[in-house]
Amino acid sequence: MLNFNIDFTGEFVAFFLLSVCAIVGAVLAINFTKVVHTALSIALTFVALAGLYIVLEAEFIAFVQVLLYVGAITILMIFGIMMTKHDGEGTEPARPLLETLAAIGCLCLFGILFYAIRNANFPAQHAPFTDDNTREIGKLLFTQYAIPFELVSVLLTVAFIGSIALAKREVNTP
Amino acid sequence: MQHFWDKSLSWGTAGIFVAAAIGVLAVVIFFVTYAIYFERKFIGWMQYRKGPNRTGPLGLLQTVADVSKLLLKEDTIPKKADRGLFILAPALAFIPSFAVLAFIPYTLNLQFADLNVGFLYYIALSGITTIAIVVAGWASNNKYSLLGGMRSAAQMISYEVPLVMSVVGVVMMSGSLNLRDIVISQEGYFWHWNFLPQILGFGIFLIAAVSELNRTPFDLPEAESELVAGYHVEYSGFRFAFFMLTEYIYVYAIASLTTILFLGGWNSPIPALDFVPGLIWFFLKFAVIVFCLFWIRATFPRLRVDQLMGLAWKALLPLAILNIFLTAIGIEWIG
Numbered sequence: 001m002l003n004f005n006i007d008f009t010g011e012f013v014a015f016f017l018l019s020v021c022a023i024v025g026a027v028l029a030i031n032f033t034k035v036v037h038t039a040l041s042i043a044l045t046f047v048a049l050a051g052l053y054i055v056l057e058a059e060f061i062a063f064v065q066v067l068l069y070v071g072a073i074t075i076l077m078i079f080g081i082m083m084t085k086h087d088g089e090g091t092e093p094a095r096p097l098l099e100t101l102a103a104i105g106c107l108c109l110f111g112i113l114f115y116a117i118r119n120a121n122f123p124a125q126h127a128p129f130t131d132d133n134t135r136e137i138g139k140l141l142f143t144q145y146a147i148p149f150e151l152v153s154v155l156l157t158v159a160f161i162g163s164i165a166l167a168k169r170e171v172n173t174p
Numbered sequence: 175m176q177h178f179w180d181k182s183l184s185w186g187t188a189g190i191f192v193a194a195a196i197g198v199l200a201v202v203i204f205f206v207t208y209a210i211y212f213e214r215k216f217i218g219w220m221q222y223r224k225g226p227n228r229t230g231p232l233g234l235l236q237t238v239a240d241v242s243k244l245l246l247k248e249d250t251i252p253k254k255a256d257r258g259l260f261i262l263a264p265a266l267a268f269i270p271s272f273a274v275l276a277f278i279p280y281t282l283n284l285q286f287a288d289l290n291v292g293f294l295y296y297i298a299l300s301g302i303t304t305i306a307i308v309v310a311g312w313a314s315n316n317k318y319s320l321l322g323g324m325r326s327a328a329q330m331i332s333y334e335v336p337l338v339m340s341v342v343g344v345v346m347m348s349g350s351l352n353l354r355d356i357v358i359s360q361e362g363y364f365w366h367w368n369f370l371p372q373i374l375g376f377g378i379f380l381i382a383a384v385s386e387l388n389r390t391p392f393d394l395p396e397a398e399s400e401l402v403a404g405y406h407v408e409y410s411g412f413r414f415a416f417f418m419l420t421e422y423i424y425v426y427a428i429a430s431l432t433t434i435l436f437l438g439g440w441n442s443p444i445p446a447l448d449f450v451p452g453l454i455w456f457f458l459k460f461a462v463i464v465f466c467l468f469w470i471r472a473t474f475p476r477l478r479v480d481q482l483m484g485l486a487w488k489a490l491l492p493l494a495i496l497n498i499f500l501t502a503i504g505i506e507w508i509g
Contacts, residue, residue: 037258047302064294070302071302075301078327
């Protein structure tokens with residue numbers, strides 16, 4: 001279970017650096033006390049994930065990831081944070097018992113995940129690889145997955161209209 | 175450049191990549207220097223002034239002098255600013271703007287990275303610059319810069335949507351997102367270029383692009399009369415220079431993109447003129463677009479802030495969607 005046969009190709013180096021960036025971003029997001037710093041470190045994680053998609057040769061998903069998560073969601077978060085006041089930020093009192101229990105739980109989770117991943121059997125067969133994967137995604141979306149795709153867009157429209165309705169009602173009440 | 179990607183990475187090819195990157199940086203800095211000079215000259219002429227004419231012959235060294243002044247200036251960081259983010263923001267703004275230049279095909283063979291996603295690459299990276307602008311506004315700990323940063327983010331997010339939607343028509347006509355294929359599909363006479371069949375998309379693209387660049391009818395983020403200077407109020411010296419450089423690099427990128435998507439890239443207007451190299455045609459179209467940007471800046475008044483969002487969401491976006499439908503009908507009927 002514990003044999004790591006890794007050859008140091010460019011792909012491995014890129015994967016290693018990007019995953020370190022993703023993990024560092026996630027850890028910093030938990031540790032920073034200022035909320036804007038947290039939002040920025042989450043953005044770092046998102047960018048690193050986009051890099052991982054590029055390593056997997058899924059450019060379209062990578063750039064959509066940057067476009068939506070970094071370009072839209074992070075900015076929305078920063079916006080929300082800036083619009084609200086954060087005077088009460090500070091360090092919380094330490095709770096040693098709770099922290100020890102949380103650490104044990106995390107270690108157990110890591111052990112289970114590690115065991116499961118090392119034991120998993122990945123089928124060696126690959127999907128036929130095409131150069132133009134954007135075109136393939138489009139074809140699949142409009143043939144095989146047309147109905148789920150339409151359903152998701154209906155769901156998004158409903159959410160959109162719902163949020164507008166909620167925001168409007170707030171204005172009307174005195 | 176493309177064939178270097180397929181070779182394995184050795185010191186030689188790495189050296190070529192580094193040299194090419196430095197070359198692009200040099201070209202861009204030269205462009206920015208003289209874009210600023212000609213911007214001031216053109217606006218001067220349009221307003222019946224002379225523009226810069228003292229430093230060097232015809233004032234040609236004016237921008238060089240300005241930049242060296244910026245580099246020699248004292249670098250100030252406000253006491254109450256968020257120091258880390260204040261320092262990070264200019265770099266975070268500049269890096270994506272420079273990375274954007276990698277995918278522009280100048281001629282059939284002169285291109286750094288042939289990406290299948292093409293235009294999305296520009297939009298994705300320019301989003302990172304928006305974060306940097308908001309962060310710069312927030313980290314300065316100044317009312318004006320915070321307001322400028324907020325306005326800038328709201329504006330850039332809103333206008334990104336019609337910008338992307340207006341290009342969908344072009345992508346449908348050429349059947350590819352790849353910028354090189356888009357240019358190749360526009361070969362022939364100048365009425366084969368996308369700006370005529372896609373006239374609606376072209377107009378939407380230009381308006382949204384000017385807004386993305388935060389330039390004059392849409393320069394609310396840095397409206398001097400209301401906000402002093404916008405998100406970079408507290409910046410001075412070379413950090414300020416980085417923000418200016420970023421803005422002008424995006425001018426370069428948008429002008430190149432307009433040339434590629436709507437004006438036929440390196441294609442000549444009529445096939446009889448094919449003996450002129452493609453790079454020269456590209457440069458001529460590019461220069462016309464840059465000139466139009468200056469012209470718009472010199473002649474239009476600024477939009478009011480309450481009209482800004484309405485224009486993007488209520489006028490440009492429905493028109494862009496209409497353009498997609500019209501393009502689909504056109505492809506279906508005419509072919």
